[in-house]
Amino acid sequence: MRSLRAPLFVAAALAACSLTACKGGEAEKPAETxxxxxxxxxxxxxxxxxxxxxxxxxxGKDREGLFDVFNFSADENIxxxxxxxxxRDKDGKVIKxxxxxxxxxxxxxEVGEMKAGFFLxxxxxxxxxxxxxxxxxxxxxxxxxxxxxxxxAPATEAAPASEAAPASAP
Numbered sequence: 240m241r242s243l244r245a246p247l248f249v250a251a252a253l254a255a256c257s258l259t260a261c262k263g264g265e266a267e268k269p270a271e272t273x274x275x276x277x278x279x280x281x282x283x284x285x286x287x288x289x290x291x292x293x294x295x296x297x298x299g300k301d302r303e304g305l306f307d308v309f310n311f312s313a314d315e316n317i318x319x320x321x322x323x324x325x326x327r328d329k330d331g332k333v334i335k336x337x338x339x340x341x342x343x344x345x346x347x348x349e350v351g352e353m354k355a356g357f358f359l360x361x362x363x364x365x366x367x368x369x370x371x372x373x374x375x376x377x378x379x380x381x382x383x384x385x386x387x388x389x390x391x392a393p394a395t396e397a398a399p400a401s402e403a404a405p406a407s408a409p
Contacts, residue, residue, distance in 0.1 A: 276350050278309055286380050287312040288320065288345070290368040296354065303356040304366035310345045312375060317345040321372035321383060324356055326363040334360050338385065339368070 279289050289309040296305045304324070310317050320341040325333045337357060345351040356366055372381040 276307060278350070281311045286370055286373050287315070287375075288317060288370060288373055290320075290322070290353070290370060292366050292368070295359075295363070295366070300358075302359045302363070303354050304359075304368075306353045306355060306366075306368065308341075308345045308351045308353050310347055310349055310351070312347045314347055315375035315377065316347055317373055317375055318342065319372070319374035320345075320353075320370060321381070321385070322355075322368045322370045323385060325367045325369065326356070326359055327365045327367060328362045329364050331365075334363060 279291060281287075282289055287310065289311070291307045291309070293305045293307060295302055297303055308317075308320070320343075322339050322341075324337045324339050326335045326337070328334050335358075339355050339357075341353055341355065343351070343353065345353075355368065359366075370381070371385045372383050373379065
C-alpha cells in the first residue's frame with residue numbers, strides 16, 4: 240500500500256501545479272483587467288487626489304454615489320480621505336451637504352473606486368466631493384476638521400519677561 244501512496248501524491252501535486260500555472264512552486268497572480276479610464280488634470284492644490292463622480296447606485300435609502308479616486312502621488316498610497324459630499328439636483332444646485340470619511344487604500348499612480356453618501360434626497364442626480372484631508376503613507380495634506388489648510392510660521396523663542404509688552408486687562 241505504501242508504495243502506491245507516494246506516486247499518487249506526486250501525481251496529484253503535479254496536476255494541481257499545472258492547473259495553477261506553477262513557476263518555482265508558486266501560482267502566478269492572474270492579471271487584473273480594469274477598463275481604461277481617462278485621467279483628469281492633476282490637482283494644483285497639493286492634495287495629489289482627484290475624485291470624479293461616475294453615477295448613482297442602489298435604490299431608495301440605499302442609494303449612494305460611485306466615484307473614481309485618482310491618486311497622482313508617485314510614491315505615496317492614500318489610507319484616509321475626508322471630504323464634504325455635495326448632493327446636487329438636475330440643475331447642478333447643491334441640495335444638501337454631508338461629511339464623509341473613507342478609510343481605504345488608494346495606491347500611488349492608480350485609480351480606485353469608492354462608494355459614498357448617506358441620506359441622499361430623492362431629487363439628487365449627482366454628487367460632488369470636496370476633499371479637505373488626505374492621509375498618505377508618510378505625510379498628510381489638509382485639515383481633518385474641514386477648515387482650509389493654514390501654513391504656520393516656524394516657532395520663535397519668546398522674549399524675556401523684562402522685554403515683553405505688558406498684558407492688557409480683560
